[in-house]
Amino acid sequence: MAAKTLYDKLWDAHLVRQNEDGSALIYIDRQILHEVTSPQAFEGLRLAGRKPWRIDANLATPDHNVPTTERAGGVDEIVDPVSRIQVKTLDANCDEFGITEFKMNDQRQGIVHVVGPEQGMTLPGTTVVCGDSHTSTHGAFGALAHGIGTSEVEHVLATQCLIAKKMKNMLVRVDGELGAGVTAKDVVLHIIGVIGTAGGTGYAIEFGGSAIRSISMEGRMTICNMAIEAGARVGLVAVDDTTIEYFRGRPFSPSAEQWDAAAAAWKELVSDEGAQFDTVVEIKAEEIQPQVTWGTSPEMVAPINALVPNPDAESDPVKADGIRRALQYMGLEADQKITDIQLDRVFIGSCTNSRIEDLRAAAEVVKGRKVAANVKQALVVPGSGLVKAQAEAEGLDKVFIEAGLEWREPGCSMCLAMNPDKLGQGEHCASTSNRNFEGRQGFGGRTHLVSPAMAAAAAVTGHFTDVRELMQ
Amino acid sequence: MRKFTQHTGIAAPLDRANVDTDMIIPKQFLKSIKRAGFGPNLFDELRYLDEGQPDQDCANRPLNPDFVLNQARYQGTSVLLARENFGCGSSREHAPWALDDFGIRAVIAPSFADIFYNNCFKNGLLPIVLPEAQVDQLFKEVEASEGYELTVDLERQVVVTPSGEAFAFEVDNFRKHCLLNGLDDIGLTLQHADEIKAYEARRRQEAPWLFDAIK
Structure with missing residues (x-):
């Protein structure tokens, strides 16, 4: 039998029907629903008089709009009326159709891409979709996972399938050992800097190599999460013992009787020796430094000790124009030091970096230090109620609060500023999120993407600082 | 779904690469639970000088005179010319909904982000990939001549310029079939x-x- 990539195996295992025109029907094992991209899908079902195909394949939780401040008053006390309607609509739709939902004040509530794996809803070898582009996160577990639009959310609800076309295979191999202070976030920002924001368009990217294998499940999720920022809807990491161990004892994991059969099946979820990739990118782990984005696209990234680029040095006129426009929006000068960029706010959270390991890394840096005077606000927003509880059990909340950071309730928060957490015009933010697009974190806001440790270092020094200097 | 067979309309050039879905429809407008009504907030941050709020009447907001779709000659635009990686970022279908609600029927670019490209077909909006050199030529022609219209013929898979020059484009058979028949x-x-x-x-x-x- 021909050698297959992990993506080929996952595709083949879910193929319901292959049409002659190249399109296919693939089976979807899991769908996660949230309040922003589902209301029109449920409305579509109702209008057509359709029912969900399979209730037990779905899980819902509100995350994008929920306030991260005190919310004991429940959904009725969400101040923004449109946000309130959206959260209430999700609750009503899930109640009507019988879909399991972790409502806003359920301790299991959180960001969809934190909750799915945490509950064992996402499992190796599954297909996972959600009306959110960062669904690529779940590929960290050897699952075929990608974002879909609302029409497709409705399609999956109604048919348990998607009409899809097979993607191409790309392997990004990171070999070697990561330096101290260099995290999964730096790895993926570096990769995006190398292949570009559209470099992965049309591909499923498998991240492999010894450096990836040495990274924890949390870190692998961070990497796959940002595959979409390189243009790839799908990011993947092969299953190994780290993956399998992650799922022991999770609520929706296989039962004790099913476990051995499941684990045996999962072990097959690796690319075969000699499998052919359409594109291979090789990166040396030792060359990766802590990263900071300086522009308005995730590919506009540089190592912490570099200078902001100069558009005059760029030969491609469209790119030079892009750099000029980005520098103007970001209020930066060509050739200025990244470490001279002063911060107004710091955001530690999002589906990229709000898991327990992220919070531990940030806490380690701020411990015994204080948020710098020029930083107006430094937010820590855990990815789920369970992450929050774990962090509190470890005393991380106290470390953050003592250092002057705010400790919040779980949600998407300032990553996309649909709730009240947002940047003011012209403010610079060191953010552990995934997109530095214009206006993403608030009208006129200026986002710099970094790792949790680098965000923490920026919080306590007031400007970008090589976190390795604080670790000595 | 609405059918797409053939369309002729005014073309406008949006000359920037990597136009993301946050730019197409900013997040504060995603709170609606409907599919319609996003048109007035299409490209909100590029189009207006103030910060837009949901449920606001946009008629009296200060327009950015430099933004292409605000210029008199591009009023009534229904074919948008764009640069590479158009529609990157989030999976929000509100992006094609906003384009459609504004009156855009086709977008022509050298490349699109995957999820956005897919979402267009679900909404009777046709995304067309043409080689960069041809897109460049269309940018030059539209800028040089006021009232410039393009014809998009899905059946024949061509974009036709006012001088009759035709550029062929590829489209997946299944998607073409669905769009032509509104399936x-x-x-x-x-x-x-x-x-x-x-x-x-x-x-x-x-x-x-x-x-x-x-x-």
């Missing part, structure tokens, strides 16, 4: 319900842990 994907898929059920029965045997776990 509902879900209805088509449900014609294969027996195959889905057969697959599901097999899957239940092979991976029983994937069933009845989420309660």
